[in-house]
Structure formats: C-alpha cells, structure tokens
Amino acid sequence: MKQRICQSCGMSMPTDDLLGTHGNGCLCTEYCCHCFQKGFFTNHSLEKQIELNTQPESLAAFN
Structure with a gap:
C-alpha cells in the first residue's frame, strides 16, 4: 500500500481514521x-x- 501523507500538514495517514472527509462523508x-x-x-x-x-x-501516526 502506498503511504498516505497529508498534503497540508505532512502528517502520515496509515489508518482511515486519520483521513479527512468530504462534504458527503466520503474519506x-x-x-x-x-x-x-x-x-x-x-x-x-x-x-x-x-x-x-x-x-x-x-x-504515533508520524512515527
């Protein structure tokens, strides 16, 4: 799986609970x-x- 990095703050997002959400609730x-x-x-x-x-x-997510 490709590592996900926030394009705004640079935080690693290894789990879905760290993802932002769109207006319709989608990740x-x-x-x-x-x-x-x-x-x-x-x-x-x-x-x-x-x-x-x-x-x-x-x-923990950054590490």
Whole structure:
C-alpha cells in the first residue's frame, strides 16, 4: 500500500481514521482529519496545528 501523507500538514495517514472527509462523508485521501473535515479546510493557526500534531495519537501516526 502506498503511504498516505497529508498534503497540508505532512502528517502520515496509515489508518482511515486519520483521513479527512468530504462534504458527503466520503474519506479524503489527500488531507488528514485535522486539516480537512466535512469538505472544508479547518484553517487552524500555526500554534493550533502544532498542538494538534503533538497529541499522542498524531505523534504515533508520524512515527
């Protein structure tokens, strides 16, 4: 399987629960759940994105 990397923040997305979602609920393989939800970019500030990316589940996905 090809490794999926978020095109916005660079996070690895090895499992489907880390994928973003389109407006119709379908999974989006280009962006992670932190950057893209329900068809819209979350547009977090840099500080918020760092906070999200340093959560244990996000760190596990990066590794």
